[in-house]
Amino acid sequence: MRNELDQQLASAASEAQAAAQTLDGSAVAPSRNEPDTAHPSASVSPQAPAEERPRHRCVELGRAVVITSGKGGVGKTTVTANLGTALADAGKRVVVVDADVGLRNLDVVMGLENRIRKHSLDVIEGHASLDEALVRDRVRKMLALLPAAQNRDKDEIAPEAMRALVAELQERFDFVLIDCPAGIEQGFRNAVAGAQEAIIVTTPEVSAVRDADRVAGLLSGAIAPKLILNRIRPQLVKRGSMLNVDDVLDILRLELIGVVPDDKDVIVATNRGAPVVDIAGSETGAAFRRIAARMLGEALPIPALSDRSPWFARMFASLPFGKRSSTRGS
Ligand SMILES: Nc1ncnc2c1ncn2[C@@H]1O[C@H](COP(=O)(O)OP(=O)(O)OP(=O)(O)O)[C@@H](O)[C@H]1O
Numbered sequence: 001m002r003n004e005l006d007q008q009l010a011s012a013a014s015e016a017q018a019a020a021q022t023l024d025g026s027a028v029a030p031s032r033n034e035p036d037t038a039h040p041s042a043s044v045s046p047q048a049p050a051e052e053r054p055r056h057r058c059v060e061l062g063r064a065v066v067i068t069s070g071k072g073g074v075g076k077t078t079v080t081a082n083l084g085t086a087l088a089d090a091g092k093r094v095v096v097v098d099a100d101v102g103l104r105n106l107d108v109v110m111g112l113e114n115r116i117r118k119h120s121l122d123v124i125e126g127h128a129s130l131d132e133a134l135v136r137d138r139v140r141k142m143l144a145l146l147p148a149a150q151n152r153d154k155d156e157i158a159p160e161a162m163r164a165l166v167a168e169l170q171e172r173f174d175f176v177l178i179d180c181p182a183g184i185e186q187g188f189r190n191a192v193a194g195a196q197e198a199i200i201v202t203t204p205e206v207s208a209v210r211d212a213d214r215v216a217g218l219l220s221g222a223i224a225p226k227l228i229l230n231r232i233r234p235q236l237v238k239r240g241s242m243l244n245v246d247d248v249l250d251i252l253r254l255e256l257i258g259v260v261p262d263d264k265d266v267i268v269a270t271n272r273g274a275p276v277v278d279i280a281g282s283e284t285g286a287a288f289r290r291i292a293a294r295m296l297g298e299a300l301p302i303p304a305l306s307d308r309s310p311w312f313a314r315m316f317a318s319l320p321f322g323k324r325s326s327t328r329g330s
């Protein structure tokens, strides 16, 4: 039997499906109740209790996407909150999962910190149900947050437990967006454990790109990550003082899914506990909505920001990382 949150999400889904339009006004991709042949993990979840499994049809699982980076402070949480919001606005049932145990802040970015009662470790340890831990967004019925524990340690979760939790969420939501902590230790391993897709966030800085390359190497084989280049400053790129998009792609050779400008609107929005996608006329908000549309299969071009900066390109050509043979993507 469906619980209360499921029912609310289901009714919100049908409402939103009727009304959902993408930025350019075209209809969004089909709901999870319709066949999504592009989704590689569509099958009956092994975690579903037998009595809850439909007997004559497959359960269409949501897409579990980890947002990761290696380096800290490059925008993973910002990306998770904004893509979650934009996907919900496109008619998808979305849960954003804070996997940053001990240092959670996705709740603050989304303005939901005062409504947290339980967290993911409570669920994993059997002290709370998923419904008790999930926090529904203030504005969007289609969007929910699964908070992390604040006073616990990343090592207290095993990857298998995280995988089972994500699988359960995939049965209820179209998208499970997992906000990964910085680093490549236990927190990273837990965050990627249940994901079938990955988005690597980097900024156009040498250290961030190198860490992104390391993470891409760790994921390759299991997942083909996509790339978001965050905090681009076109004027610095133009002057040759900042890596441009092509410089970063030459190094990382990942499929670029979006470029997000460096924008004070993000800081203003974060301090208000609201996503930047809600700021009317925000260029950055529009960039996030385009990324969400690309995740849904729309072939939207990524606007070019500037010419190459030859000095950086030359400098990176002499460095040892970024030499993997993978292709840049389609
Ligand atoms: N495009 C942007 N323009 C301006 N500021 C940004 C942008 N993206 C993120 N920021 C700011 O950068 C800071 C770090 O962002 P965020 O917390 O999302 O990074 P993170 O990768 O999740 O960090 P951590 O590794 O600590 O979890 C925040 O203050 C955020 O507001």
Ligand SMILES: [Mg+2]
Pocket (backbone or CB within 6 Å): 076, 077, 078, 100, 105, 179, 180, 181
């Ligand atoms: Mg973060």
